[in-house]
Amino acid sequence: METDTIVLASAERLFADVADIQSILAAKDDSWKPRLWGGIEETGLNIAGVPEALGGVGLGLADCLAILKVAGASAVAVPLAETMMAGWMLGAAGLELPAGQVAFGPSAFGDRIKLGDDGLLSGRIERLSFARECGCVALLAEGASGLQVALVDLALADIQAHENLAYEPADTVVFSTVRSMAHAVAPVGFALQTTLLIGAAARAMQTAGALEKLLAVTAEYVTQRRAFERPITKFQAVQHSLAQLAGEVAVSLSAAASAAEALESLTAQGRGFADPELCLEIMSAKIRTAGAAQKGAAIAHQLHGAIGVTREHILHRLTLRVLAWRDDYGNESQWSEYLGDIVCSGGEEALWPLLAIR
Amino acid sequence: MQTALEFQPLRLPEPVQHLRAEVRDFLQSEIAAGTFDPDAPFTDWAVHKAFAKKVAARGWIGMTWPRSYGGQERSFLDRYVVNEEMLIANAPNEVYFTADRQSGPTLIKFASERIKSEVLPKIIAGEACFCIGMSEPNSGSDLFAAKCRASQTDGGWKINGSKIWTTNAHRSDYMIGLFRTSAPTAENRRHGLTSFLVDMKAPGITCNRIDQMSGINDFNEVVFDDVLLPDDQVIGEVDGAWKQATTELAYERSGPERFLETFIALRQLVKVAGPSPDPQLKRAIGRLVADVHALRRMSVSVAGMLEAGREPVAEAAIVKDLGTIWEQELPQRVREATAFLPRDAEAYADFETALHFTMRFAPKLTIQGGTTEILRGVIARGLGLR
Numbered sequence: 001m002e003t004d005t006i007v008l009a010s011a012e013r014l015f016a017d018v019a020d021i022q023s024i025l026a027a028k029d030d031s032w033k034p035r036l037w038g039g040i041e042e043t044g045l046n047i048a049g050v051p052e053a054l055g056g057v058g059l060g061l062a063d064c065l066a067i068l069k070v071a072g073a074s075a076v077a078v079p080l081a082e083t084m085m086a087g088w089m090l091g092a093a094g095l096e097l098p099a100g101q102v103a104f105g106p107s108a109f110g111d112r113i114k115l116g117d118d119g120l121l122s123g124r125i126e127r128l129s130f131a132r133e134c135g136c137v138a139l140l141a142e143g144a145s146g147l148q149v150a151l152v153d154l155a156l157a158d159i160q161a162h163e164n165l166a167y168e169p170a171d172t173v174v175f176s177t178v179r180s181m182a183h184a185v186a187p188v189g190f191a192l193q194t195t196l197l198i199g200a201a202a203r204a205m206q207t208a209g210a211l212e213k214l215l216a217v218t219a220e221y222v223t224q225r226r227a228f229e230r231p232i233t234k235f236q237a238v239q240h241s242l243a244q245l246a247g248e249v250a251v252s253l254s255a256a257a258s259a260a261e262a263l264e265s266l267t268a269q270g271r272g273f274a275d276p277e278l279c280l281e282i283m284s285a286k287i288r289t290a291g292a293a294q295k296g297a298a299i300a301h302q303l304h305g306a307i308g309v310t311r312e313h314i315l316h317r318l319t320l321r322v323l324a325w326r327d328d329y330g331n332e333s334q335w336s337e338y339l340g341d342i343v344c345s346g347g348e349e350a351l352w353p354l355l356a357i358r
Numbered sequence: 359m360q361t362a363l364e365f366q367p368l369r370l371p372e373p374v375q376h377l378r379a380e381v382r383d384f385l386q387s388e389i390a391a392g393t394f395d396p397d398a399p400f401t402d403w404a405v406h407k408a409f410a411k412k413v414a415a416r417g418w419i420g421m422t423w424p425r426s427y428g429g430q431e432r433s434f435l436d437r438y439v440v441n442e443e444m445l446i447a448n449a450p451n452e453v454y455f456t457a458d459r460q461s462g463p464t465l466i467k468f469a470s471e472r473i474k475s476e477v478l479p480k481i482i483a484g485e486a487c488f489c490i491g492m493s494e495p496n497s498g499s500d501l502f503a504a505k506c507r508a509s510q511t512d513g514g515w516k517i518n519g520s521k522i523w524t525t526n527a528h529r530s531d532y533m534i535g536l537f538r539t540s541a542p543t544a545e546n547r548r549h550g551l552t553s554f555l556v557d558m559k560a561p562g563i564t565c566n567r568i569d570q571m572s573g574i575n576d577f578n579e580v581v582f583d584d585v586l587l588p589d590d591q592v593i594g595e596v597d598g599a600w601k602q603a604t605t606e607l608a609y610e611r612s613g614p615e616r617f618l619e620t621f622i623a624l625r626q627l628v629k630v631a632g633p634s635p636d637p638q639l640k641r642a643i644g645r646l647v648a649d650v651h652a653l654r655r656m657s658v659s660v661a662g663m664l665e666a667g668r669e670p671v672a673e674a675a676i677v678k679d680l681g682t683i684w685e686q687e688l689p690q691r692v693r694e695a696t697a698f699l700p701r702d703a704e705a706y707a708d709f710e711t712a713l714h715f716t717m718r719f720a721p722k723l724t725i726q727g728g729t730t731e732i733l734r735g736v737i738a739r740g741l742g743l744r
């Protein structure tokens with residue numbers, strides 16, 4: 001077996017064993033969290049994207065994202081995506097990923113981090129996923145002579161706790177002239193939006209995985225549930241709703257996979273993060289999966305009836321997460337504006353060639 | 359329960375993209391020579407006819423078909439990009455489009471040797487236009503309610519009755535028609551229909567044109583009055599047409615024509631928006647581009663599955679469902695996006711023409727070739743719900 005399939009298989013096993021959605025819902029406390037993270041470090045998922053030379057597994061971005069699809073399907077509520085992306089970015093800059101949970105920023109268009117020549121770092125991240133549960137954060141910072149990748153101890157930050165829609169930490173993090181643990185010049189091709197693009201590709205893939213699971217759960221439910229003396233699948237309205245959910249799932253899976261492939265193959269060719277083809281792929285995936293999340297979550301809830309809105313039911317673990325992820329690493333309105341800008345500045349003649357390039 | 363849907367992120371191979379460049383060059387020189395206008399809603403049939411011959415000369419009709427019938431056994435992806443470029447350029451491709459997409463492949467699979475060796479080369483030469491005779495006044499979505507009869511006579515069949523909504527019937531050389539040859543049985547209501555190749559010039563056929571709200575006046579009522587067909591024009595199994603439908607449908611449903619029909623509205627939008635419109639207009643454009651890109655990647659992925667010999671029935675139906683709904687909405691969303699634009703821009707005349715035209719024909723997009731409701735039934739069946 002190839003490394004990537006081995007890692008993927010162990011991820012699937014791990015999430016099934018330790019992150020089963022139903023068991024997590026029934027859990028009395030958060031003791032499953034350290035257990036899950038322990039399993040993640042044991043299987044090396046956290047270091048999947050870290051180069052082998054730096055002690056990692058050395059998987060490419062597409063393979064890392066494939067793991068995140070599985071994590072999305074389990075609605076995994078630990079910063080696996082964030083740590084994985086941090087590991088990849090630090091590794092690309094020749095820096096080591098520390099053990100433990102690592103956050104990844106900037107995570108929104110308004111976030112700004114400055115790194116002075118003196119190695120002191122300042123700035124603010126409005127909503128940093130899992131910040132208060134992480135030891136440190138990997139950041140892309142603006143230095144005097146260009147972009148820098150930095151690793152910063154979160155104990156030095158002022159953290160105000162916030163919750164996202166899915167009741168997960170999404171904290172405001174402020175650094176006022178703190179020393180970074182390590183920093184290095186960002187790799188060639190990195191742009192100001194690099195963390196947003198990588199984060200967007202990750203959220204798109206997590207969303208696709210979660211929506212796929214949502215379809216399976218919903219299809220199962222409608223075949224079991226009976227009303228008017230028949231399974232509700234006999235009602236055409238139910239069939240058609242499920243078909244529409246499948247459509248949203250399909251387009252999400254396709255878009256996220258396409259973006260992942262583009263991210264890996266285009267960066268491998270040395271095409272930077274401002275490359276229009278790369279931008280189109282990732283922005284389209286983020287925008288479209290966000291739309292699918294909204295429509296898909298609504299259909300899944302509707303088809304479940306009252307049981308689906310209860311705390312005990314697993315549905316909200318999936319639906320609230322896909323809805324929350326819309327806001328991370330650029331929301332669909334912001335990316336649409338960005339993409340619209342690329343398209344408009346290219347003009348009508350460039351539109352079709354851009355779309356047809358792949 | 360079978361809810362697994364798969365879309366490999368296929369990237370079109372280099373040689374396929376070279377072919378695209380060739381097609382673009384060809385189209386650009388045709389546009390430059392004034393053969394057709396990419397912005398014009400309507401193009402004369404004579405132009406369509408002449409254009410078909412030029413495309414044939416390039417070898418771009420029936421390009422995936424067996425060499426023994428004049429095809430080139432090229433990949434389905436080659437056909438995909440040719441089709442895509444023709445659509446985007448609004449090329450006058452109607453003479454061969456239906457034959458290339460579905461009638462030819464049906465003949466290759468089910469027709470007699472005589473028909474194949476006689477008709478396929480004509481299609482490939484751009485000289486045979488096909489129409490599809492399935493719908494009837496009282497049989498649309500429910501194809502198996504068809505009543506137009508074919509009854510057996512000496513050495514052949516005699517057709518009586520009528521078909522309706524038959525696109526291009528009045529200028530077609532052939533029809534592949536679905537006719538009732540027996541009554542349905544108690545066990546199988548789909549039994550009793552047979553496909554035939556009909557020569558549209560045969561005595562006894564009358565085409566009555568039906569005009570559409572869009573000004574596209576390409577469909578007809580076709581009346582058959584004792585029209586005689588030889589035996590070897592039966593396509594496939596007598597009474598068993600229902601067994602023949604499935605695979606072609608995946609080709610028919612997942613192609614670029616299922617989401618690019620109104621693309622001109624988006625192109626015109628980008629044109630009137632100019633290089634730096636206000637943020638709201640940028641957002642509307644970005645959203646539409648994100649959507650169409652996602653649809654196209656899905657469609658390309660299905661093309662790859664078809665090329666690999668698989669039968670992605672549910673996936674193809676999903677492409678058509680999402681794609682036609684989107685292309686139908688597109689002009690409406692373009693209209694909304696431009697609500698505050700000044701109307702005096704120079705490009706506005708072309709824009710308005712495109713917007714009005716696409717809005718006028720948009721309702722048909724979710725009806726022709728199987729309605730949204732029928733498609734969703736197909737998807738639900740693919741998911742194991744029916």
Ligand SMILES: Cc1cc2nc3c(=O)[nH]c(=O)nc-3n(C[C@H](O)[C@H](O)[C@H](O)COP(=O)(O)OP(=O)(O)OC[C@H]3O[C@@H](n4cnc5c(N)ncnc54)[C@H](O)[C@@H]3O)c2cc1C
Pocket residue numbers: 236489490491492493494497498499500522523524525526577722725726727728729730731732
């Ligand atoms: C522009 C255009 C070109 C066409 N070209 C051709 C052609 O070349 N050849 C040809 O044979 N036909 C052609 N058609 C006909 C087309 O295939 C039919 O219109 C289509 O199959 C629907 O049939 P109908 O119009 O009879 O509508 P109906 O079948 O009467 O449907 C009316 C409404 O009822 C719904 N409905 C029907 N059955 C069900 C069901 N089981 N469940 C839920 N809802 C249902 C439909 O979805 C639709 O909304 C063309 C149509 C158009 C618009």
